[in-house]
Amino acid sequence: MDYKLTPSFGRRKARKLRDQSQRAYTDLLPLVKIDHPKKPFETDFPEVWLEIGFGGGEHMLTQLAQNHSIAMIGCEPFMNGVAKFLTHLSPEDYHRVKIWHEDVRYLLDEIPSPYFQRAFILFPDPWPKQRHHRRRLITKEFMEKLWPTLSEGALLHIASDDASYVEHIQDVLYSYPNLILCEGPPSADPLTWSPHPKGWPETRYEQKALASGKKCAYMIFQKKENLS
Numbered sequence: 184m185d186y187k188l189t190p191s192f193g194r195r196k197a198r199k200l201r202d203q204s205q206r207a208y209t210d211l212l213p214l215v216k217i218d219h220p221k222k223p224f225e226t227d228f229p230e231v232w233l234e235i236g237f238g239g240g241e242h243m244l245t246q247l248a249q250n251h252s253i254a255m256i257g258c259e260p261f262m263n264g265v266a267k268f269l270t271h272l273s274p275e276d277y278h279r280v281k282i283w284h285e286d287v288r289y290l291l292d293e294i295p296s297p298y299f300q301r302a303f304i305l306f307p308d309p310w311p312k313q314r315h316h317r318r319r320l321i322t323k324e325f326m327e328k329l330w331p332t333l334s335e336g337a338l339l340h341i342a343s344d345d346a347s348y349v350e351h352i353q354d355v356l357y358s359y360p361n362l363i364l365c366e367g368p369p370s371a372d373p374l375t376w377s378p379h380p381k382g383w384p385e386t387r388y389e390q391k392a393l394a395s396g397k398k399c400a401y402m403i404f405q406k407k408e409n410l411s
């Protein structure tokens with residue numbers, strides 16, 4: 184990390200952690216945090232999935248419960264979210280979970296390429312005000328870091344409730360000819376967005392967005408084989 188990025192996240196810490204969360208954070212984080220970004224896991228797994236900005240970890244916990252052979256790397260700079268995830272993580276899963284408690288972009292610089300068979304970016308901070316757009320995570324520069332880490336055939340799941348961000352995400356991703364939109368709306372117009380698709384574990388941010396009457400765009404892209 185010998186350079187500084189514009190932060191794409193809001194805060195690293197909110198309220199003081201309760202005793203149980205503080206214990207989980209202090210005792211468990213050292214067991215699962217990534218010490219060697221060039222070799223995050225000691226053993227090999229058939230698939231490694233990445234979740235960027237996992238919040239309280241609801242989605243990651245559901246994926247782990249439903250997919251017993253995979254390993255997951257979760258990236259989240261927000262301490263309260265990491266603590267919440269760790270209080271719910273089963274000891275049986277410690278060996279197949281790694282946490283990057285930092286900005287994902289520094290991990291992507293280091294991790295071997297390709298590494299991931301799936302990546303999830305669910306409700307990235309929308310930064311809706313024009314003057315904050317430069318803080319949005321999904322940009323051309325970010326994709327240049329993520330792209331080589333995705334295996335051929337890898338799936339990239341993205342969801343957002345912000346139409347202007349969806350438009351921006353689609354602009355960035357459509358410029359990759361080998362990245363195909365397999366599921367989800369091709370347009371940023373919320374009128375074309377469908378309800379929550381089956382098989383997408385809900386997240387906390389999503390629940391709040393839906394409860395306030397917003398619509399969400401759920402997209403799955405696939406990295407195709409390089410034919411050229």
Ligand SMILES: C[S@@+](CC[C@H](N)C(=O)[O-])C[C@H]1O[C@@H](n2cnc3c(N)ncnc32)[C@H](O)[C@@H]1O
Pocket residue numbers: 191192193235236237238239258259260261264285286287288305306307308309320386387388389
């Ligand atoms: C709006 S929240 C959504 C959290 C969760 N995915 C959900 O749907 O409930 C976005 C999360 O992304 C995290 N985040 C933002 N930029 C990030 C980055 N560069 N690397 C890792 N996480 C990031 C933030 O800390 C925040 O917890």
